[in-house]
Amino acid sequence: MDLVRETWNIAREDIARVGVVAFLSLFEKYPETQNIFLPFRGLTVDELQHSARLREHGLRVMLTVEKCIARLDKPEKLQDxxxxxxxxxxxxxxxxxxxxxxxPQFIQAIRPVVKSDWTPEVEDAWEDFFKLLIYFMKEAMCF
Ligand code: HEM
Structure with missing residues (x-):
């Protein structure tokens, strides 16, 4: 997970944009996900790009990523x-x-920010990190 920590320090410089790009591509690929955010129903890509609400959620996700990275050594806190x-x-x-x-949308959004420091090993590390994050979120959603 050291690779995630190191590349996060580069990606965090652009976190608001990374969050917006990730959700725009999620909405493009899976349009039904846009409707989960009630105020986004029927908005165009251009309107979404300028939405403070989308920027806010993107930032919240990125701040969660940051908190999770800080808790990688404290699994119980991460889980909670x-x-x-x-x-x-x-x-x-x-x-x-x-x-x-x-x-996957976040990984695609982070990659261009990390630029030449992005390697297949870095990609694997981010995939593992998101698997962990998603696993714990889903655990609470299923039971
Ligand atoms: C790794 C994935 C995600 C993380 C870490 C994350 C994180 C967060 C956080 C921290 C909040 C604020 C919670 C609070 O108010 O206490 C939030 C709110 C919310 N999230 Fe997510 N989220 C993720 C994925 C998603 C997805 C995929 C959707 C829908 C397609 C979604 C929809 C929402 C909605 C509707 C809210 C309500 C508040 C708002 O409009 O911002 N989230 N999320």
Whole structure:
């Protein structure tokens, strides 16, 4: 997970944009996910790009990523944080499948920011990291 920590320090410089890009590509690929955010229903890509709400959620996700990285050495705290977040997403009507879909979009959004430091090993490390994050969120959503 050292590779995640190191590349996060590069990606975090552009976190607001990374969050927006990741959710725009999620909405493009899986249009039904846009409707989960009630105020986004019917908005165009251009309107979404300028939405403070989308920027806010993107930032929240990125801040969660940051907190999780800080808790990688404290698995119980990491688990508590993500269980709590998973439960909240049930209340937000977010299906378990949507949580699965967002990991690859984030990896695609982070990659161009990390630029030449992005390697296949870095990609593997981020995939593992998102699997962990998503696993704990989903654990709380399924039971
Ligand atoms: C790794 C994945 C995700 C993380 C880490 C994450 C994180 C967060 C956080 C921290 C909040 C604020 C919670 C609070 O108010 O206490 C939030 C709210 C919310 N999330 Fe997520 N989220 C993720 C994925 C998704 C997905 C895939 C969707 C829907 C397709 C979604 C929909 C929402 C909605 C509707 C809210 C309600 C508040 C708002 O409009 O911002 N989230 N999320």
């Amino acid at each position: 944080l993500l269980h709590d977040l998973g439960q909240k997403h049930v209340e937000f009507n977010t299906k378990v499948d949507y949580i699965d879909m967002v990991g």
